[in-house]
Amino acid sequence: EADIYQTPRYLVIGTGKKITLECSQTMGHDKMYWYQQDPGMELHLIHYSYGVNSTEKGDLSSESTVSRIRTEHFPLTLESARPSHTSQYLCASSPRDREETQYFGPGTRLLVL
Amino acid sequence: AQSVTQPDIHITVSEGASLELRCNYSYGATPYLFWYVQSPGQGLQLLLKYFSGDTLVQGIKGFEAEFKRSQSSFNLRKPSVHWSDAAEYFCAVAAGYGGSQGNLIFGKGTKLSVKP
Numbered sequence: 001e002a003d004i005y006q007t008p009r010y011l012v013i014g015t016g017k018k019i020t021l022e023c024s025q026t027m028g029h030d031k032m033y034w035y036q037q038d039p040g041m042e043l044h045l046i047h048y049s050y051g052v053n054s055t056e057k058g059d060l061s062s063e064s065t066v067s068r069i070r071t072e073h074f075p076l077t078l079e080s081a082r083p084s085h086t087s088q089y090l091c092a093s094s095p096r097d098r099e100e101t102q103y104f105g106p107g108t109r110l111l112v113l
Numbered sequence: 114a115q116s117v118t119q120p121d122i123h124i125t126v127s128e129g130a131s132l133e134l135r136c137n138y139s140y141g142a143t144p145y146l147f148w149y150v151q152s153p154g155q156g157l158q159l160l161l162k163y164f165s166g167d168t169l170v171q172g173i174k175g176f177e178a179e180f181k182r183s184q185s186s187f188n189l190r191k192p193s194v195h196w197s198d199a200a201e202y203f204c205a206v207a208a209g210y211g212g213s214q215g216n217l218i219f220g221k222g223t224k225l226s227v228k229p
Contacts, residue, residue: 040221
């Protein structure tokens, strides 16, 4: 089973602040993902990456950006947080030989005031 | 486009009773199908998956699911529910593997409550 770490777990921040949500995995998985999940709703894919220097936009449009400089690290950044960004953000990764089998981190709950 | 429907938003069962959570998908070919569980404040944990072969798949924690192509369904079952099974359950589909086909489409989830 993959080990996926997300920090912070909870974040309350004011409008206009820049924030970075961290995601790291220790299993050497090539593919990584960011999902956004609102209460009672399905997960929506907002970003994914096939590997280092690869980033792709997901199904749901997002004002956030991502980077993949190292295999194990896939941070998500919001340059100017707004209340509409309030949500839970889940990071996941999958191995090269089973890309469709994803392993999830515990999530970051973001509240923008 | 693929889609996943979980018709039941919230289900309550008594401890020890059997459980069935429904999932229907929309996809032209045989998809890859998954069930995930999410406990409060936690990420998602993979319960089981179906890629091909035997249509009845066994997962962790005593769960099983059956793929029925004719009904486009992949229902999750457990013969005897434990209080620790209270959580939210998500069904998901992928078109395949490789490239964007490996990306998952999730249903809205079913919240399971367990009565003592």
